[in-house]
Amino acid sequence: MNKPIKILLADDSPTMLKMFSGLLAPASDIRIAGTAQDGAEALTLARSLKPDLITLDVRMPRMDGIEASQRIMTEVPSRILVISGAVDAEMSFRALQAGALEVMPKPTPLNGGISSFGTQLISTIRSMAGVPLTPRRPIIAPPGPPPVLRGGRVNGFGLVAATGGPPALAMLLSLLPPTLPYPVFIAQHVSVGFTSGLRQWLSAASPLPIEVARTGMRPQAGYVYLPPDGHQMQVLMSGEMLVEPISPLHGTLGDALLHSLARAYGNRAGGAVLTGMGSDGATGLLAIRRAGGLAFAQSPDSCVVPGMPEAALRNGAAESSLAVDGMASALRALSGPLPTVPLHRS
Known part of the structure; x- marks a missing residue:
């Protein structure tokens, strides 16, 4: 029988x-090893209890969740799940940058209430427990010769990410010029209520304007687009964007985006699959490559969780495997103004 998942809960609210x-009581495979009411206490207990996973609020006295994440990952590494209100979304993404793996919202009537939250909490803990606990990998490559990449022109580029994605996206977007001659579309797996915080956080890192997409909107060169909370985003062959609710049965918002780019832009589509659990983005990226577009994957050794890039590499979807700085170099080298009518290759 497998050992139960030992967790430490930290929140300033009893x-x-x-x-x-x-x-968590009904989950026989999860054991609560201790509770803490601030980040300093969480750090102390983490040293003695060595939990498999720690939940952290971001706003706590003495030491907030951001500093606690930094200290825990430096002194006694553990898987960290941030549980916070949507009002603290920007702080939550800072905690991800400090070392936390995932963020999920506290229960409210708008996100399904306590019962739905409990089911999601148990599922998230079980998924995170399977993530190898390794030192945080650098998302940029060590100095060395630049990768040899096939040049090309794109009319739109899609980025797909999940666990570990927000810090990687912030780094990537910070390295792109404000004069980027094509739009960028992002499919980042994120809890409902956190899109606004993600937009604010990425806007602080990037010189490019970040917009939340709407159905009928036409993408503009030099802009970055996110789907609204709980929605996926596609680009139609007419050149307009389509925004639809994510199907609760499929969670493949990355594949939906990349498949749409392959259809709309053909051999002038571009895409990349970044860090994350699962395989979302792999089939969509393959569609872009088969259309003659440019297809990259984040190098697995630079990922927080390499599952998604590894899936893309296994099925032959990615022509290059790059750390984030190498990917930024590739995106800077691409050129080509957005045409009035998107190109399509049948």
Whole structure:
């Protein structure tokens, strides 16, 4: 029998701690090793308990969740799940940059309430427990010769990411010029309520304007587009964007985006699959490559979780495997103004 997943809960609200404990009680494979009411106490208990996973709020006295994430990952590395309100979304993404793996929202009537939250919490803990606990990998490559890349022109470029994606996206976008001659589309797996915080956080890192897509909007060169909360985004052959709710049965927002780019732009489509669990983006990236477009994957050794890039590499979808700085170099080298009518190769 496998050992139970040992977790440490940290929140400055005793009510929240009691609720978390009650919601996790039915899960026989999860054991609560301890609770903390601030980041400093969480750090102390992490040293002694060596939990498999730690949940952290971001706003706590003495030491907030951002500093606690930094200190824990430096002194006693553990898988960290940030549980916060949507109002603290920007702080939550800073915690991801500091070393946390995932972020999920506290329960509200708008996101399904306590029962739905409990189911999601148990599922997320089980998924995160399977992530290898290794030192945080650098998302840029060590000095060396630049990769030899096939040049080309793109009319739109799609980025797909999940676990570990926000810091990688922030780094990548920070390295792109404000005069980028094509639009960038992002499919980042993120909890409902956190898109606005992700947009703010990426805007602080990037010289490019970040917009939330709407159905009927025409993408503009030099802009970055995110789908609204709970939605996926596609580009139609007419050149307009289509925004639809994500199917609860499929969670393949990355594949939906990349397949649409392959159809709309043909051999002037571009795409990349970044860090994350699962395989989202692999079939969409393959469609771009088969259309003659440019297809990259983040190098697995630079990923927080390499599952998604490895899936893209296994099925032959990616022509190059690059760390984030190498990918930024490739995107800077691409050129080609957005045409009035998107190119399509049948």
